[in-house]
Amino acid sequence: MGRKFFVGGNWKCTGTSEEVKKIVSNLNDAQVPSFDVVEVVVSPPYVFLPVVKNSLRPDFHVAAQNCWVKKGGAFTGEVSAEMLVNVGIPWVILGHSERRSLLNESNEFVGDKVAYALSQGLKVIACVGETLEQREAGSTMEVVAAQTKAIAARVSNWADVVLAYEPVWAIGTGKVASPAQAQEVHSELRKWLHANTSPEVAATTRIIYGGSVNGANCKELAAKPDVDGFLVGGASLKVEKLPIDLSLPVDFPGFSLRLCHHHQPEFIDIIKAAEVKKILVTKFMVFDFCVSMGSCFSARIKAESPPRNGVNTKYAGNNGNEKSGSSSRVSSSTVPSTPRTQGEILQSSNLKSFSFSELKAATRNFRPDSVLGEGGFGCVFKGWIDEHSLTAAKPGTGTVIAVKKLHQESSQGHQEWLGSRGENPQRVDRSSSNGPKYHRKNVKEAPNGKPASYAGPYISPLRT
Numbered sequence: 001m002g003r004k005f006f007v008g009g010n011w012k013c014t015g016t017s018e019e020v021k022k023i024v025s026n027l028n029d030a031q032v033p034s035f036d037v038v039e040v041v042v043s044p045p046y047v048f049l050p051v052v053k054n055s056l057r058p059d060f061h062v063a064a065q066n067c068w069v070k071k072g073g074a075f076t077g078e079v080s081a082e083m084l085v086n087v088g089i090p091w092v093i094l095g096h097s098e099r100r101s102l103l104n105e106s107n108e109f110v111g112d113k114v115a116y117a118l119s120q121g122l123k124v125i126a127c128v129g130e131t132l133e134q135r136e137a138g139s140t141m142e143v144v145a146a147q148t149k150a151i152a153a154r155v156s157n158w159a160d161v162v163l164a165y166e167p168v169w170a171i172g173t174g175k176v177a178s179p180a181q182a183q184e185v186h187s188e189l190r191k192w193l194h195a196n197t198s199p200e201v202a203a204t205t206r207i208i209y210g211g212s213v214n215g216a217n218c219k220e221l222a223a224k225p226d227v228d229g230f231l232v233g234g235a236s237l238k239v240e241k242l243p244i245d246l247s248l249p250v251d252f253p254g255f256s257l258r259l260c261h262h263h264q265p266e267f268i269d270i271i272k273a274a275e276v277k278k279i280l281v282t283k284f285m286v287f288d289f290c291v292s293m294g295s296c297f298s299a300r301i302k303a304e305s306p307p308r309n310g311v312n313t314k315y316a317g318n319n320g321n322e323k324s325g326s327s328s329r330v331s332s333s334t335v336p337s338t339p340r341t342q343g344e345i346l347q348s349s350n351l352k353s354f355s356f357s358e359l360k361a362a363t364r365n366f367r368p369d370s371v372l373g374e375g376g377f378g379c380v381f382k383g384w385i386d387e388h389s390l391t392a393a394k395p396g397t398g399t400v401i402a403v404k405k406l407h408q409e410s411s412q413g414h415q416e417w418l419g420s421r422g423e424n425p426q427r428v429d430r431s432s433s434n435g436p437k438y439h440r441k442n443v444k445e446a447p448n449g450k451p452a453s454y455a456g457p458y459i460s461p462l463r464t
């Protein structure tokens, strides 16, 4: 099953009951993607938890911002996991950097808390992240791996854990991590989970990003394959965006028309960033079909190789050993990314398989008048699919797609096609006894050579 997008709103230590009421009312009124597309959890301060829980729409849930490390008792000022469960709070945020730094919570203490909260039936948003000094020293992965290791050492079932990568330097500063920076750490964290927990945990655990996320930067971040959502601070508290003043320039005598268009709060835009993943459904696809004329086509997907800028991949494994890797900043030439197996991708991403007949329907039987362009490899046809059902749609409706159809006889064109995308020939699987199989990410966000006017996903059946 794919990873459902997750958006958390951490209200931290702010708010009055009036403000809380207003935020809840906005959330209740908002039109957002359904629960099967995005999971929304807001985290008010303790005192507001019951009121928010009881007044919030049922498809959104609440989280506490902390809980005690063990069973309740004589621990003045603390709130236990049992108490949260008792009053019906399903989630808790643990290990936030503000608690790590201001209250000296160690990795081990956070790990103990996560384990205890899970044992009591809470779901946990577990935060990890490096300081600016640590990033600049090149130890980002070492830091977040050690934090994650302290959790992994105490937790075997990750089903109720969401890992939140929150670089400390990005929290509340307006200095959001670039999408590439976020993707890089998320991808490395996933690899760490793969090596130190299990492939299944790595494929299914949601890794969300936090730190200066707002309505303007959320979509680009959400488009990264290993960014499964957000933990939002400041922007989750904004009640509404400033209205755009659309005052008409002309005032009629005695009558002034003034139109104000109120936008919904930024947090709603961030929740809606989940839609980006739905678009990616059409961008990352698996093909496995044959063309009736006898030419066999098959193509598969390989994981995106993110740029590596600043993450040191030498870090602690769960077995206590250092993982091998460069101690200096790494480049893609020194540490190749690990391609995911098709099975992992199928589990971890939003994927949709298209049959040849579906593509035929979407392009109206590869109609000659829908040709967008032609190269050595063959023609690119324009088509339409419904953005929700992903089935063929009426021309001019839904999402525009481009389907590249390889000429049967065009082996030269096929090589050109590979070359134009800078595909690494090393990644070609030549194990097939019938000749090479090309495993390719066959849907491109911005493929070279695509028609300039075309802005949709790119679909491209390849030949074995």
Ligand SMILES: O=C[C@H](O)COP(=O)(O)O
Binding pocket: 010, 096, 166, 170, 171, 172, 173, 174, 210, 211, 212, 213, 231, 232, 233, 234, 235
């Ligand atoms: O838990 C949320 C994070 O600390 C992010 O806060 P921020 O969105 O205000 O930067």
